[in-house]
Amino acid sequence: MSGETGPRKVNLKKLRPYGDIMDDGTVQLCFTLPVEPSPEAREAAVQFCQKMGFDPVKVATMEKAAEGFSTFVIYGNTKFSVDFTAIKVLKVDAQKRAREEIDEIIRTRIGRKLVVLGACTGFDAHTVGIDAIMNMKGFAGDYGLERYQWLDARNLGAQVLNEDLLKRAVEAKADAILVSKVVTQHNIHQRDLKDLMARAKKQGLLEKMIFVAGGPRVTHPLALECGFDAGFGVGTKPSDVASYIVEEFLRRQGVSLDEAKPKAPARKKGKKS
């Protein structure tokens, strides 16, 4: 008898993975070692997990995936924990608003359409992500930027070279540039994103335009690291992006939207990580 009177509560100062008992630290792992299955291979897998801080380590299976390769499924219990209360994540700084509200803000506070150019750059041919943000139809029931009355949204499609994108942006006097990157092998996405920003900097465009990156492996911190103003990842909706653009545009004019909040009820801060 442990003398417990109810379910154990989570300790946020020492957060651990949960299996079926609070704080059990259970983790499921799967990996391959480039050696034939053997008792030694199994032991190697166990030691490897121990070095990662797992104890005990239970090898659920060791399979011969091919000659000279064993694939393992393993359960281990970790002794490590993290202090959840001390965690800080950089998030896109914008309040989430609805399309009508955003249009209204632009109409009343800016008085002209904001020009937004979108493209999937480099040799990346994936258009579905940028289309989801830009095209009328939008994504997950949220209309795309083309649908906004007060945005002049132009989708340049895929395989757009960085230098062409900037040229088009200058010609169009763009207020915001949206870049999609999907292929990430060998970090090609980061290379392309950084290259764009280096060019933009050289041309003195950083202050004139808002640079937004997006894609399934893009995060806000990663975008910042590449020199962008904001980054959006999996599941982004067009209104998330529009909310950010309008707020950032006004922020650069020295206007904070918080003071002159229109009638809409206060909502949670947009949380994109």
Add this chain to the structure above:
Amino acid sequence: MAHLSLDPKKIETCRKLASSIARPIEGLIQAHTTIAIERATLRLLGVNGAVTRNGQYYPEVNAIIDTLHKAGVLGQGVLHWFANGMIQKKMSAAELGSAVARGKVDLLKLPRAPEATVRAKARELCEQARDLLVERREQRDGIRRETRDTFDPEGKNGPLLYVIVATGNIFDDVIQARAAAQAGADAIAVIRSTAQSLLDFVPHGATTEGFGGTYATQENFRIMREALDEESRKLGRYIRLTNYCSGLCMPEIAALGALERLDFLLNDAMYGILFRDINMKRTLIDQHFSRLIIALSRIVIHTGEDNYLTTADAVENGHQVLASQFINERFASHAHMTENLMGLGHAQEMNPEHPNVFLLEIARAQMTRDIFPKAPIKFMPPTRHKCGDIFYSHLMDAMFNFVGVLTGQTIQLLGMATEAMHTPLLQDRWMSIKNAKYIFGGAKDLGADISFRPNGIIEKWAEKVLDETVAHLEMIHGKGLMKAIEERAFAEVSRTETGGKGHDGVIVRAQGYLNPFFELL
């Protein structure tokens, strides 16, 4: 095998419409050549070396054709100049190619042999090239016999287990491919590096750096085929090799693939047009020549209709896939391809949350089987709705495998649990092969043991898609294929007749255009 009761008259109507849709394009093909066709012609004669430019390999055929194209004399066909060059310089094709590419011989400044002599020489060269292709084909067929080959285009022996490797490095690809074969894969595709299809030359030599795939080069083909030959012999089971024959170098990749004994080639102009923005005229003309080579080499093509369902909703747009398959079938037979070489593509890409989604997918897969009974249908796995939840994703693949074996698909590209993450790891592929073997074995004869309820959900869905296909083909016929593509007939993508990459490589054939391959292949 259970069949759907589709109206044969409607299917006949589709075929008739497809052939009238293709006819104007066939006229276009007849009247033009392209820089890629001319390069492929030289490659078939054995000009496969490279020069160095800016520290990188540049193929000799490009150096030669660039010059002739700039001079505006390709309308007569490269052989008009090159065969004459061989006569004048008394060099082999490889020797002359090397000399011209290095600027040591100027084909346009040589004296001319009598027209008939040049023509006879060209014909002789092309006949030799054709014989070599036949020899390579027979060599490949020999290895198939020597090992064990259970491939049946009609899918009677169950779906072929087909997986991809895509490390970017050909030597790592070999490790992954061998491992896959040992785990049970029957066919391996080496995915090409991002944007190779936009290069107007074929990279040269073994390559170790690619993005999202590995460059298709003759040497990479050779390295991989050699490894798979060895693996086939060891396993006593023939392992097929696939590569990508689309983009700006379509005819050349066909030539190199044929020379290096490839088994499958993804070969579809529509894919290049819609997903890579390659000019439609260029690639349709290129496709024809590539398919002539493919037909002679008896390579099975895979068409790319499955991709339409990544940009257009799969529940609503089955008819786009089917309409395009009819058109592709027509283009293939125009290039003398027989049905057993037409790996028409489609995919299980419907939203997994759609009610009765498996009934609709079964309807689509079964009707594809029934409408093209002799074709080695290529069935592609869910990708669009794959997400980071690899466990759910694995389940989606299991259901895909179930539909594949039930409906007698021929070539089943196995889905990967990690589709939404990265190109497959060794363990991803292993897990996926295990999944397929389990389901293909366990439901092996299910298709033969059931029948579809007349007027049931499955039959009705198939009928609806067939009706929509007739209507779609009628619309395309009315507008013409190019205009229809402009108006988003496929994949919700719009392309124009003169837009896209590679249009400047299209050349009007002059009177007396010389290329005996068009008669010999």
